[in-house]
Amino acid sequence: xxxxxxxxxxxxxxxxxxxxxxxxxxxxxxxxxxxxxxxxxxxxxxxxxxxxxxxxxxxxxxxxxxxxxxxxxxxxxxxxxxxxxxxxxxxxxxxxxxxxxxxxxxxxxxxxxxxxxxxxxxxxxxxxxxxxxxxxxxxxxxxxxxxxxxxxxxxxxxxxxxxxxxxxxxxxxxxxxxxxxxxxxxxxxxxxxxxxxxxxxxxxxxxxxxxxxxxxxxxxxxxxxxxxxxxxxxxxxxxxxxxxxxxxxxxxxxxxxxxxxxxxxxxxxxxxxxxxxxxxxxxxxxxxxxxxxxxxxxxxxxxxxxxxxxxxxxxxxxx
Amino acid sequence: xxxxxxxxxxxxxxxxxxxxxxxxxxxxxxxxxxxxxxxxxxxxxxxxxxxxxxxxxxxxxxxxxxxxxxxxxxxxxxxxxxxxxxxxxxxxxxxxxxxxxxxxxxxxxxxxxxxxxxxxxxxxxxxxxxxxxxxxxxxxxxxxxxxxxxxxxxxxxxxxxxxxxxxxxxxxxxxxxxxxxxxxxxxxxxxxxxxxxxxxxxxxxxxxxxxxxxxxxx
Numbered sequence: 302x303x304x305x306x307x308x309x310x311x312x313x314x315x316x317x318x319x320x321x322x323x324x325x326x327x328x329x330x331x332x333x334x335x336x337x338x339x340x341x342x343x344x345x346x347x348x349x350x351x352x353x354x355x356x357x358x359x360x361x362x363x364x365x366x367x368x369x370x371x372x373x374x375x376x377x378x379x380x381x382x383x384x385x386x387x388x389x390x391x392x393x394x395x396x397x398x399x400x401x402x403x404x405x406x407x408x409x410x411x412x413x414x415x416x417x418x419x420x421x422x423x424x425x426x427x428x429x430x431x432x433x434x435x436x437x438x439x440x441x442x443x444x445x446x447x448x449x450x451x452x453x454x455x456x457x458x459x460x461x462x463x464x465x466x467x468x469x470x471x472x473x474x475x476x477x478x479x480x481x482x483x484x485x486x487x488x489x490x491x492x493x494x495x496x497x498x499x500x501x502x503x504x505x506x507x508x509x510x511x512x513x514x515x516x517x518x519x520x521x522x523x524x525x526x527x528x529x530x531x532x533x534x535x536x537x538x539x540x541x542x543x544x545x546x547x548x549x550x551x552x553x554x555x556x557x558x559x560x561x562x563x564x565x566x567x568x569x570x571x572x573x574x575x576x577x578x579x580x581x582x583x584x585x586x587x588x589x590x591x592x593x594x595x596x597x598x599x600x601x602x603x604x605x606x607x608x609x610x611x612x613x614x615x616x617x618x619x620x
Numbered sequence: 621x622x623x624x625x626x627x628x629x630x631x632x633x634x635x636x637x638x639x640x641x642x643x644x645x646x647x648x649x650x651x652x653x654x655x656x657x658x659x660x661x662x663x664x665x666x667x668x669x670x671x672x673x674x675x676x677x678x679x680x681x682x683x684x685x686x687x688x689x690x691x692x693x694x695x696x697x698x699x700x701x702x703x704x705x706x707x708x709x710x711x712x713x714x715x716x717x718x719x720x721x722x723x724x725x726x727x728x729x730x731x732x733x734x735x736x737x738x739x740x741x742x743x744x745x746x747x748x749x750x751x752x753x754x755x756x757x758x759x760x761x762x763x764x765x766x767x768x769x770x771x772x773x774x775x776x777x778x779x780x781x782x783x784x785x786x787x788x789x790x791x792x793x794x795x796x797x798x799x800x801x802x803x804x805x806x807x808x809x810x811x812x813x814x815x816x817x818x819x820x821x822x823x824x825x826x827x828x829x830x831x832x833x834x835x836x837x838x
Contacts, residue, residue: 380640383792387643391778391794398749401781401791408792 315486315548316368319493323360326501327353359599363496367489371419371476374492378473379415383408385465385596394580395461400454403441407462410434414470421477430467435459464574468604471611472496478619481550490548495610498545498560499603502538502567509533523575531568538564550618559613563606570605574598623683626709630682635675642668642782642790647798649676652772655802657737659771660685661759661817663752663825664741665780668790670708672776672797673739686711686731687739688724711738725761732766742817749780752825755818760810763817771817773800775824798824 330353338346366377390396390404410430417426439455472495476488510530518526542560543553551559574597638644652658660673670687677685691712694704704710711731713724728738740762742755763771778795800820807813 384643387792388794391643391781398781401793402789405789405791 315490316493319490319497319545319548320364320368323364323497327357327360330356367492374476375415375419375473378469379411381596381600382411382415382466382469385469385600386411386461388595388597389461389465395457397447397450397454399445399447400442400458403438403445403454403458406434406438406441407458407466410462411466414466415473418470418474418477421474421479426470426474430459430462434462438462464604465600468608469600471607472603475611478615481618484550486548491614494542494545494548495563495606496603498538498542498563499567499606501541502534502564503571503602505537506530506534506564506568509537519572522579523572526568526572534568535561535564538567549614551614555617559610562613563610566605566609567602570602573605574601623679626682627679629707630671630675630677631679634671638668638672638675642792643794644672644675645794645796646676647796649797649799651799651802652676652681653678655681655770655772657732657735657769658802659732659737659759659762659769660739660774661771661821662739662741662774663776663821664743664746665750665776666746666783666785668779668783669741669746669776670710670739672779672795673774674708676797676799681737683709684735685709685737685739688713688728688741690714690745725758728758728762729765732762732769738762742814746780746785749784750777751780752821755814757810757814759817760813763805763813764808764810767804770802770804772802773817773820773824774798775800775821775828777825777828796828798827800824 334346334350334353338350362377366374386407390407396404414426414429417429438458442451442454442458472492475492475495478488478491480487506526507530510525510527510533513529513533514525514527516528517524518528518531539557539560542556542563546553546556549556578597652660662669662673670689674682674685674687687708687710689704689708689710689712691701691714694700694710694712701712704712711727713727728740731738740759742759743753744756745753747753759771763769775798776796777798778793781791781793782795783790800823805813805816807816
């Protein structure tokens with residue numbers, strides 16, 4: 302019994318370190334902006350404060366969902382996928398009014414996909430959405446019998462499922478990976494590692510861009526993205542990936558390369574969602590309603606980094 | 621006992637279901653908690669409308685707030701009428717005049733005199749998904765008779781997509797319930813009052829930037 306408990310503590314030590322780091326960053330940002338606000342309040346600061354507040358909420362929810370029972374984590378990620386899918390499906394330009402009875406199948410696929418992740422049934426987990434649902438959704442559209450603009454729905458619905466369900470479910474699957482001898486933090490460590498690096502990479506790119514940003518990358522889609530911000534973000538994230546590698550079974554060189562990959566794919570995810578939002582007209586007007594930002598804004602980079610990180614780690618250490 | 625049942629149903633079960641599963645987002649909901657007696661006036665696209673509005677009320681308000689429902693639809697059989705009354709506190713009215721039953725306006729007016737609150741859909745029926753119809757003049761008559769009672773304009777969008785008229789399958793979509801400022805009417809004529817209320821709801825509607833369905837009129 303005594304043995305078991307000390308084992309458990311050992312197992313959680315790495316996770317506790319990272320949670321302390323997250324807490325430290327949030328406290329630091331909150332105090333910094335508070336003092337800054339006392340000295341010289343600006344409009345930009347107000348936005349930074351609002352962002353920090355929502356980071357507090359998201360970080361608490363995420364950390365709780367990660368350290369509680371695995372079932373809680375699976376349900377939490379499933380609900381996140383559901384809310385993100387619903388958000389995309391609610392935008393009229395994406396789907397036709399007649400597709401409502403087909404969209405229900407997209408929702409039904411969520412608990413199924415997360416059940417496969419929970420059970421750790423890898424082979425069906427990786428084909429369920431990219432293969433089975435890619436056939437099933439167009440078939441259901443055909444059965445409805447309305448062919449006007451059916452091609453668009455056939456393309457849009459499965460893509461949305463990939464972006465919101467397939468990709469995010471890889472975060473949950475990390476918790477189902479088998480234990481590796483000599484690697485203590487387990488799936489939780491990997492999960493915290495990829496989510497933390499992805500989100501901090503967004504912050505790094507934002508901060509470096511603000512400090513040094515001159516040369517725009519793709520002005521038409523994301524006017525705030527600069528080469529300076531991007532390169533600064535990639536380097537900082539890679540460095541952090543190296544120092545946090547105690548959460549993973551990765552070697553030193555692997556950790557640095559994964560840091561690079563997360564930073565680059567996070568950037569790609571960000572601009573993909575920006576482009577989608579620009580197409581549906583949300584970008585020009587902020588959000589659908591002032592002060593009610595979407596879930597998609599928060600998970601845009603994660604939906605690309607999660608599967609890429611998963612398959613690299615899986616093939617290096619679990620296959 | 622009954623108010624405890626309603627409170628449990630709406631504050632916990634229904635609110636959770638609407639927020640987490642259906643995706644209902646309440647905007648500016650705080651305005652309602654301060655009011656004692658009111659008439660909620662809203663556009664009407666779905667059976668969910670009443671549930672969404674009831675779920676926004678506090679414990680205290682729930683037991684004395686009555687949605688106005690069509691007796692010829694919800695009261696046409698004993699079971700339907702029983703279920704409607706049990707779950708919603710509804711006052712059932714006849715939409716067509718047949719002379720046999722009490723005048724609907726009198727029923728609503730009496731409830732207001734007793735200090736109760738109402739939920740009213742002046743469009744009369746749910747109509748086409750996400751389209752607004754012209755307001756009936758009942759709300760005008762009521763506010764003219766009770767000029768001291770505040771009305772609260774509410775605009776709901778998306779309900780007609782989640783559960784449109786004639787559909788049995790509920791499909792979750794992001795849905796918004798937007799509350800306007802409670803106010804007493806300034807107009808004196810019935811037509812002017814109806815116009816004023818309708819205008820307030822149209823104002824709320826204009827704050828939404830993008831149309832939610834492709835068929836929604838501009």
